[in-house]
Amino acid sequence: MPPMTFLAIDIGNTRLKWAMYDSPRPGAALLAHGAEFLEHIERLAEGPWSKLPPPTRMLGCVVAGETARRRVHDQMELMLGWEVEPRWVVPALQEAGVTNGYDHPSRLGADRWVAMIGARHHILQRGNERPLIVVMVGTAVTVDALDAQGHFLGGLILPGHGIMLRALESGTAGLHVPTGSVTPFPRNTSDALTSGGTYAIAGAVERTYQHLYLHCSMEPACIMAGGAGWKMVPSMTRPFELVDNLIFEGLLVMAQQRWG
Ligand SMILES: Nc1ncnc2c1ncn2[C@@H]1O[C@H](COP(=O)(O)OP(=O)(O)O)[C@@H](O)[C@H]1O
Numbered sequence: 001m002p003p004m005t006f007l008a009i010d011i012g013n014t015r016l017k018w019a020m021y022d023s024p025r026p027g028a029a030l031l032a033h034g035a036e037f038l039e040h041i042e043r044l045a046e047g048p049w050s051k052l053p054p055p056t057r058m059l060g061c062v063v064a065g066e067t068a069r070r071r072v073h074d075q076m077e078l079m080l081g082w083e084v085e086p087r088w089v090v091p092a093l094q095e096a097g098v099t100n101g102y103d104h105p106s107r108l109g110a111d112r113w114v115a116m117i118g119a120r121h122h123i124l125q126r127g128n129e130r131p132l133i134v135v136m137v138g139t140a141v142t143v144d145a146l147d148a149q150g151h152f153l154g155g156l157i158l159p160g161h162g163i164m165l166r167a168l169e170s171g172t173a174g175l176h177v178p179t180g181s182v183t184p185f186p187r188n189t190s191d192a193l194t195s196g197g198t199y200a201i202a203g204a205v206e207r208t209y210q211h212l213y214l215h216c217s218m219e220p221a222c223i224m225a226g227g228a229g230w231k232m233v234p235s236m237t238r239p240f241e242l243v244d245n246l247i248f249e250g251l252l253v254m255a256q257q258r259w260g
């Protein structure tokens with residue numbers, strides 16, 4: 001049987017991340033991966049994808065809008081020998097052991113849905129059925145809560161580091177300063193802005209931790225991901241695990257259910 005290669009794609013509001021695996025299932029071997037800022041999507045076919053084997057299956061999640069999705073389809077069409085049909089995640093009422101408590105389940109960000117499925121799979125593999133907080137630090141920050149049975153209870157959306165800074169710069173006269181350091185008692189504008197943003201995110205996670213602990217009477221686990229997740233590492237108030245490829249783990253779980 002020929003190998004069943006799998007292409008996973010995550011289109012966020014800042015960057016497209018992609019990864020090619022040797023099969024559509026968790027634990028598959030990673031063959032190649034990359035990331036492009038959205039303005040460079042048109043480089044994919046001629047550049048990083050040109051040396052890839054044709055994918056047998058493709059599954060992606062997109063929150064950057066219809067135009068970005070179409071630009072990726074165009075790149076896939078340019079690839080000689082690629083006949084794969086692009087498939088994109090739409091958050092459902094239930095998938096892979098996670099139930100979706102959103103008022104309108106399909107309006108939940110597809111990346112949040114995929115990340116929660118990846119995170120739930122990740123902690124179940126460690127034999128831990130416990131409440132779970134999934135934090136994604138990208139363009140925006142999301143802090144999502146699941147109970148021990150895998151019910152998504154709800155979650156927060158807040159601005160990411162970049163948006164917070166740009167909002168303050170554009171809404172004030174005197175806040176155009178270089179990036180500072182995170183410190184408990186900032187004594188200059190740069191440190192005050194950088195610390196304010198970082199602790200705003202850490203505080204939102206801490207609050208969700210308290211809410212979920214109270215709701216479930218059981219200590220939650222916390223999984224963190226996203227391009228700026230590493231910036232949060234020294235400032236978190238509870239134990240957490242940084243999982244770099246969380247979205248891809250989620251897409252692999254979903255791919256296995258579809259094609260495995
Ligand atoms: N090397 C990097 N390239 C791009 N963004 C980075 C990088 N390192 C950190 N970041 C931060 O990560 C954020 C983008 O993360 P990412 O997960 O790509 O976002 P999204 O999923 O929204 O596209 C940016 O706002 C930026 O602050």
Ligand SMILES: CC(C)(COP(=O)(O)O)[C@@H](O)C(=O)NCCC(=O)O
Binds near residue numbers: 014107109138139
């Ligand atoms: C919250 C988000 C903007 C996060 O996007 P990102 O930072 O990953 O680019 C995205 O998940 C989204 O557009 N969600 C739809 C609205 C919702 O989840 O309620």
Ligand SMILES: [K+]
Binds near residue numbers: 013111136138226
């Ligand atoms: K994302």
